Amino acid sequence: MAIDPQLLDYYRRLSERYAGQPVPAGAAGRRARFAEIAATSVVPDPEGITSTDMELVLPGRTLAVRLFRPEGVAEPRLIVYFHGGGWVVGSQDTHHSVAALLAADTGCAVASVDYRLAPEHPFPAPCDDALQAVLWFAEQRDRLRLDAGFLAVAGDSAGGHLAAQAARWANAHGRPGLVNAQLLIYPVAAPVLASESYRAFADGPGLTRDEMAWFWTAFIGAERLAAGAAIEDTRIHLMGAAPQHLPPASVVIVAAHDVLRDDGLAYADYLVRYGAPVITLEASGMTHGFARLQPDVPRAREWMRRAAQAFKELAEDI
8 A cells, every 4th residue: 555645745845844955974963853853743742641750760870751641540550661763863852742642542651761872872771771761660650659560661663672672671680570561663673674674665755774774883883783683682683582571462563664564573473473462553554653743644643543452452451
């Protein structure tokens, strides 16, 4: 199916806005450009959702967190959410509406975490932050008036990668079954840029193969990227080893027109192959980043509602 017309119109407007301007070469310039673009897709929070900024104090660093809560729910379930941006760009501000809408759609509290970014803080710093954030919130659920019997992770793109590896490592190094569920939105799964979707959508729109190569290099370095599929560290290659300590419920949604489509589908197959319950959705007509474009593209909003509903259905039995 073709790319959604309203999504194409969004890209047309974006192209006109930045016509003749090269992609910034460094991380700081890319962050500023991304923040400027993302600001146009942030809307007021849904009715019944409140947000509070807080700080997560960890050894040697402090992470900013924005906690979204559904009003009228005494002890909501918690989803710890990690924003996308290739481990290099993005923030809780650029993905504010993604987290707010996720809270509204799932009825859960959503903690959006600002982890440290590469290349200033390359691997394993973002992974360490994601894991420590999950463990911190697990310990603070009673104090924060959250359901102490449930914990989930979520993330989009590189944030989906961080969420998945954090869930696995939290269950391995926290306690078995600590993370009950995960919602992964067009996740990065492996430092391998040779899949069919990488070839078909190498030039975008939304995300290009060259951009992903740049992001991976900033995150893990050129030498590890060259090793690609041979990497066994599941903090980098989500499928690099036989699975252990997986969450008992997973929802994976991918965009049909996305270089990362096959990453998400391969990870979902990996979960199924080893007996982990998973719902896989392929969002027809969508490109990378559609979760952030819900205010601009009604069909993107509908796909994210479907993903949230699938998550709620799986989580009901936990």
